[in-house]
Amino acid sequence: MAELITYRDAVARAIAQEMRRDERVVFLGEDIAAAGGVFKTTKGLLDEFGPVRVRDTPISEEAIIGGAMGAAMTGMRPIAEIMFSDFLATCWDLVAVEIAKSRYMTAGQVEVPLVIRTANGGGLRFGAQHSQAVENWAMMIPGLKVVAPSNPADLIGLFAAAVRDDDPVMFFEQKSLYPTKGEVPDGEIVDELGKAKIVREGDDITLVALASMVPRAVDAAERLQEERGISAEVVDLRSLVPMDTQTVLRSVTKTTRLATVEENPRLCGWGAEVVSIVSDEAFWDLDAPLTRITTPHVPLPSADALEDVTLPSVDRVVETVAKVVG
Amino acid sequence: MTATATDVGDAIDQDTKLALYRQLHRLRKFEERAYRLFMDGLVKGTSHLSLGMEAIAAGFGEAQREDDLTYCTYRGHAHTLSRGVPMDGVMAELLGRANGVCGGKGGSMHLTSVEHGVMGSYAIIGAHLPIAAGAAWSAQLRGSGQVTVCFFGDGATNIGAFHEALNLASVWKLPVVFVCENNLWMEYTAIADVTAVEHPAADRAGSYGLERIVIDGNDPDAVYLEATRAIEHAREGGGPSLIEAMTYRHGGHSRADPGTYRPQEEVDEWLARDPLPMYRQRLLDAGVSESDLTAIEDEAQADVDAATEAAKNGPLPELDEAFTDVFADGGSSWRN
Structure with missing residues (x-):
């Protein structure tokens, strides 16, 4: 149940x-x-x-x-x-x-x-x-x-x-x-730290996301499939430390492309570490530059329109991924 | 001062007084040796000594129950030793040796020996006051009867954590004794020049519903009696105490600091109130023989000499140790 x-x-x-x-x-x-x-x-x-x-x-x-x-x-x-x-x-x-x-x-x-x-x-x-x-x-x-x-x-x-x-x-x-x-x-639920999850399978690009960026990445993947014929795999990282880099590397090796979807402002976001690891360890499997989709390096504004233009949106993920996949 | 030498000394038995005397000399001789080893380049980084302030650590150490908890600062050699932590391990830690109490990973400012109730020496001013309150909360929850004693300097009284910890400890009636060692100088600035009240800890006690307590921190008997009272009060469920112990450091703040920013008359006045000769005279007056006291002093010196040799001869840490103990699995791995 x-x-x-x-x-x-x-x-x-x-x-x-x-x-x-x-x-x-x-x-x-x-x-x-x-x-x-x-x-x-x-x-x-x-x-x-x-x-x-x-x-x-x-x-x-x-x-x-x-x-x-x-x-x-x-x-x-x-x-x-x-x-x-x-x-x-x-x-x-x-x-x-x-x-x-x-x-x-x-x-x-x-x-x-x-x-x-x-x-x-x-x-x-x-x-x-x-x-x-x-x-x-x-x-x-x-x-x-x-x-x-x-x-x-x-x-x-x-x-x-x-x-x-x-x-x-x-x-x-x-x-x-x-x-x-x-x-x-129902019943007791106990998970494991340091295990990422593939929440949507795909072939053309890996989107690595966390927390609220996961549903956005999934929505973007659906639209990419419908509107552009691009098949995106979405990895929910779930835990940054310990980090399940093996799931990410396996996925990128299959799709040959990577974009991170991060809510944090640009500098030193967790995606920079993911990109660095993939660059070091899966470089020869790649068909496109590694890409980070983040909040720009600004504090978050309050007004609806201003906050919406800063946080990574489904539209922004779709547009960025479409360019990366070409 | 609420207590003086003459009116408190009689309440303490002779064995305890001799134990206090022994501890004073162990701490003094240890700190003198630590200073020399620092000047010789064998103690690296930094070192903060309790020279002149030994009566506080000695008095509390003697009053604490074996399973009571101690939280102290980067000036924590004395408070660690006074809980019975072996001198060899403390000296070896100062020298960065594998036989140090923290295997060389802590150093002078982070002495810890959990098996002796020394839960750590904390090097960020004031940070350990809320941690000590938390340990006291744990003792309250577990019903263990343990009392936590938390030592800090006068400089800690103007930091937020001091006030947050005092308030929480008082509201939750936690079994913790906060001990401010007021040596008149924070680092290189006089506490009086930057504080709104005369007694930086005691004059704030009322804000947290606590009694205003100032004691002579250079009088081992006065410290021991007040420590005993406050610890028992906490153990019986009476809640926290905040004690301000007036004292003075004979040397500078740290390292090779000569402390020349302090007025010479002030230094001379406090040197004349050195707890060691004062306590020696008190014990002689009480009928203890000169030879008994000399024997205690010689034994303390021999302990320090032996600890120094054990530390100097101790092995250096294995280089792999730099990568252990980050996480509970013993290692430092953050990814698969």
Whole structure:
């Protein structure tokens, strides 16, 4: 049996699944308990698990992330919410300099098994300080794992894998996906970090996408087939660290062309790393220059028309791919 | 000051006093040796010493339960040693040897020994206060009865993490003792010149519903008694304490800094209040024999000499170690 649920409801289901399984899993963040989350992603958790395990915090991101770290290194499995991923900047020292490096600096004495989940990305007209796609910030830091699901079933399965992982995992939920729906099987769902998925098969070009760019890449692929007779394969990368480069390389070897579809601003986006790897390891299989489709290197504007012209659109993917395939 | 030498000393038994004396000398002689090894080029990078400030680490170390947790700073040699971490491993870590407590991957600023409850030395000012609060939250959740002690300098009191941690610890009544070692100087700037209140930690305690506590951080007995009180208060569910311990570093901030930015009269005044000779006299006055004290001092020196030899003779880390312990699988691989 399967059920059609929203990406939003998948969040609470994923957290509940793990909290039922393991008493060490606790959840803290701003407005997550009594209010059920500002995006209503955590509704019902306080009722089921109580105020000791589901805990509202002050607006103190360093206390939230530092608190989660201290708990993780002493036997707990905390889940910390940072309401908007933009706010990670206020506690980035804890994330990048403390959490990420502790295992290494202590030669493995300290373990920090926690999940930081956060609403990431644009598309909701929030403007430049509540819309950033910052998964590449986390990707640059050795010691962090980085996950960004594109649909409800993946969200639950990857979240479970993240909570059960012994490393710190940055879990980026794309906030414009919250109302989207997807089929979710009954029962416990546990996925695996570091496994990309081919979500649409094709022969002429590989589109590698992440989170909200996955449905856009799929829509673009449908239109490319209908309007231009181009067959695009779409790979949902799902996790940036660990990265399933083998699935990408196999796909590119077959299609001989690659475009990445990235929500982040241009410089140092995750696609640059993908392009670099493909260039190094599949160069002689290629029939076209490697291409990146990204948000231009600008902060995100608020007005509908302006935000729409910056984020990679289905139209832009179609036009760019048509040129690459020729 | 809330406590002075004369009114607190009698409450402490002689064995504890001798243990404090022994610890003071171990820490002093270790730091003197660390300085020399830095000047000789054997300790690389940087080194921050607790010379003159030993009474705080000694007093708390003596008051902590074996399974209690310590979070300290890049100036953390003393706090690590005072939890019983073997001196050999600490000295070897300073020298970047494989037999160091972190296998040479941490160095002077990141001493850690989880098996002794030393959960890390943190080198970003103030960062470890919320982490210590989190460890205390964990102890509360697990019902372990452990108390977390978190040491930091006066400079940390003007950073946001200090305030976020204090507030959360107080609201959640966490079993944590925050200890501000106020040595009057942040790095090269006097804390008084850049802070709105006279006592940078204690004068903020009221903002978090906590008692204002200032102690003489150069008096081992005063530190030990206040540490014992605050730790028991936390263990019994009374919540956090914030203690400001007044002290002074004999040397500079780090490395070879001579500390010449400090007025000579101030330095002289505090050198006259060096905890070691002061405590020696107190023990002599209490009837401990000179030869017993000298024996303790000699033993501390012998320990440091032996640790120095063990460190100098320790193996260098295998080069492969640079690529281990990034992730839980033991390695550093981020792709397939």
